[in-house]
Amino acid sequence: MTTGLGARVLEILSWHELTAFSYQTVRGRAHTIGEPMTKHQVRAAMIVRLNTLLLGAAGTSLGVADFIAVCLNKNIYSIIGETGPIGAGDLCWGAAMAMAFIGEGEFSDQSGDRQHAADMLAEAGLKALILGPKDGFALASHASFAAAHSAISVHRATSLLNSIQCATALTMEAFRPNPSPLDEYAQSIAP
Amino acid sequence: MTKTIRATLDGQSLTRNRLMDLAQSDDCEIHISQASRQRLTESRAIVEDMLAAGTPVYMV
Numbered sequence A: 001m002t003t004g005l006g007a008r009v010l011e012i013l014s015w016h017e018l019t020a021f022s023y024q025t026v027r028g029r030a031h032t033i034g035e036p037m038t039k040h041q042v043r044a045a046m047i048v049r050l051n052t053l054l055l056g057a058a059g060t061s062l063g064v065a066d067f068i069a070v071c072l073n074k075n076i077y078s079i080i081g082e083t084g085p086i087g088a089g090d091l092c093w094g095a096a097m098a099m100a101f102i103g104e105g106e107f108s109d110q111s112g113d114r115q116h117a118a119d120m121l122a123e124a125g126l127k128a129l130i131l132g133p134k135d136g137f138a139l140a141s142h143a144s145f146a147a148a149h150s151a152i153s154v155h156r157a158t159s160l161l162n163s164i165q166c167a168t169a170l171t172m173e174a175f176r177p178n179p180s181p182l183d184e185y186a187q188s189i190a191p
Numbered sequence B: 001m002t003k004t005i006r007a008t009l010d011g012q013s014l015t016r017n018r019l020m021d022l023a024q025s026d027d028c029e030i031h032i033s034q035a036s037r038q039r040l041t042e043s044r045a046i047v048e049d050m051l052a053a054g055t056p057v058y059m060v
Helices: A015-027 A039-053 A062-073 A091-101 A117-123 A135-140 A144-175 A184-189 B016-024 B034-053
Strands: A033-036 A081-083 A106-108 A114-116 B005-009 B028-032
Touching: A015 A091, A015 A135, A039 A062, A039 A091, A039 A144, A039 B005, A039 B016, A039 B028, A062 A091, A062 A135, A062 B028, A062 B034, A091 A117, A091 A135, A091 A144, A106 A117, A114 A117, A144 B016, B005 B016
Parallel strands: B005 B028
Antiparallel strands: A033 A081, A106 A114
């Protein structure tokens, strides 16, 4: 947290160097490819990251959390390619999300238009997020995308199951079949 | 006209359904709970104290 990486792991970095390291962490890992994730996917991940930052365990600046909340409320979201993660957590996705926050990636808005992040932030009346030491790492290295995408998958599966149950019930109502397979006792021995 | 979805996040009480509502919404107001603000301020102070102390700390 106060040192460099790799060969510099025992070398203490100054506040200035750690701040630069935050930007370097984001810029060096914000490499995603493929079609952009949907707005729904990115917003879900931003909300998950915001929510987990609020536990305080990452030690980020309060301004980072406030910035994510403002972006969500202004309905702007980072453009992130659907393929990216290597290594720890959702590193590349998280870094791509953060690239827009610092005004160097791309944002999209409600209309779906993509713009350079700095331009979109200016349109929204916002300034790029200023990173302090540790902030870049906290924005890049986490599992918010995996959690958000899993939540979306479970949500869709649940909706699908509910639809199947409704369709089955309506079909049985229409054809008036023998309902004995749904008998509680029959279900208990052969669910 | 869509209805504004309001939520106060605290790091603990967000449910899957609420997450989906907020993620899909074009009109939401997300707030940060006061307790979370306090928690973030305190944890950031610990980070800054460690930075000021100058002790090598890796990946805390």
